[in-house]
Amino acid sequence: MDDNLHSPQRHLIELRIAHADLDDLIDRSVSAKPEDDLLLRRLKKRRLLLKDLIARLEIQIEPPEPA
Numbered sequence: 001m002d003d004n005l006h007s008p009q010r011h012l013i014e015l016r017i018a019h020a021d022l023d024d025l026i027d028r029s030v031s032a033k034p035e036d037d038l039l040l041r042r043l044k045k046r047r048l049l050l051k052d053l054i055a056r057l058e059i060q061i062e063p064p065e066p067a
Contacts, residue, residue, distance in 0.1 A: 012057045019050040 004010065013019050 004066050008057060012054065012061065015050055015054045015057065019047060019054060022047040022050065 016018060026040065026047065027042055029043070
């Protein structure tokens with residue numbers, strides 16, 4: 001059971017949820033015309049980092065088929 005908590009698939013799901021949460025937060029911040037551009041840039045940078053981590057983990061879980 002403990003192995004399932006640390007599986008790559010579970011980690012991928014957690015990263016996707018975190019990415020979606022950040023996406024929602026960024027959308028709400030943009031629509032509210034934020035005063036803090038630095039915070040918005042940091043959020044976008046974090047979202048991009050999560051997207052890259054998700055892509056790497058997806059390749060680890062299901063490597064591309066050889067040509």
